[in-house]
Amino acid sequence: MTDSPAATDFASDLALALRLADAADAQSLPRFDASDLRISTKADRTHVTDADLATERAIRALLAQERPDDGILGEEFGTEGGAHRQWIIDPIDGTANFMRGVPLWGTMISLAIDGVPHVGVVSMPALGRRWWASTGAGAWTASDAGPRRVETSAVSSLDDAAVSFQSVTQWADAGHLPALLRVAERVWRDRAYGDVYSYMLLAEGRLEMVAEFDVKEYDIAAAVPIVREAGGTFTSFDGIETIAARSTLASNGLLHDAFLELTRATSNP
Known part of the structure; x- marks a missing residue:
């Protein structure tokens, strides 16, 4: 690279x-x-x-x-x-x-x-x-000194992870409110920064996971290469690499499997 x-x-x-x-x-x-x-x-x-x-x-x-x-x-x-x-x-x-x-x-x-x-x-x-x-x-990203490369965090423990989600209602409507509550109880910090800014915080290493539902291709496409090139992983909530699944789960990469396991364990059947 x-x-x-x-x-x-x-x-x-x-x-x-x-x-x-x-x-x-x-x-x-x-x-x-x-x-x-x-x-x-x-x-x-x-x-x-x-x-x-x-x-x-x-x-x-x-x-x-x-x-x-x-x-x-x-x-x-x-x-x-x-x-x-x-x-x-x-x-x-x-x-x-x-x-x-x-x-x-x-x-x-x-x-x-x-x-x-x-x-x-x-x-x-x-x-x-x-x-x-x-x-x-x-x-x-742009900075006063010119372009600056961004990288996802090196956090490798859920205990130290910070996550962002769109809204409680969004997760509830998708049938995944138990998963959101389980994530919030397991990680260090949870906040609903929302929209594209959450993904940029993830790319800069300030968060470890972003997940949301009811998203169209134009809601996420631009964030995908930024997160991936920063070292992160960007999939659907089901772990599939696509922008057409109407859901996302993006992470710093190191914790992606752990977040998938955590959310699947508490999702509605």
Whole structure:
């Protein structure tokens, strides 16, 4: 593995993904906590703001110029083109936070090849933070001194582990509340940081596990290469390496099997 963030077969795609994130930030950040933010409700009863729509439009417009032959899957405007090389976009992950003025939201941009994410960029402009990765080139974040490589933690005991989950209701609705309670009783610390920020904390070695349910591909695709290139493991709740299972269990790698065993032991049959 190289020490350069750009020395990879996906160098040009990663460079484009970072430009896409710049375009996204230019749309989303000026609308954050805006008094005239326009909010509507989608058919699935989730919220969408004018910033979500403008951000995805900006990303799609740049992709149309730079990668017209690639497919796109976005939260707000669906699927366009094929799925061999597919850009997977969540324009604002954490819309509920965004519309309430909570800065824990971000744009997620990924390039997947035949369903496997190989490039990931997560930009959280309200925090002034960005993370990125591509297969074989490590996981990185921006710092005052320039790009800094991030790595998952070396914690190897559940007793010392910190975990994050989306919400108690989410685990209960999925039939896994007993598993969540068992995890909380077993580990050192549990918190519901929620959304994409949890995965970035995991990649930086500040958490040892993140798990959630009812997630779409665009909710997680960008986080996958970042977590994996940081040294972690990213699977479904059942331990399968896929982004299509509607669940996740991501870890620092060292504790992945232990978390799978712990959650399976307490899940409903």
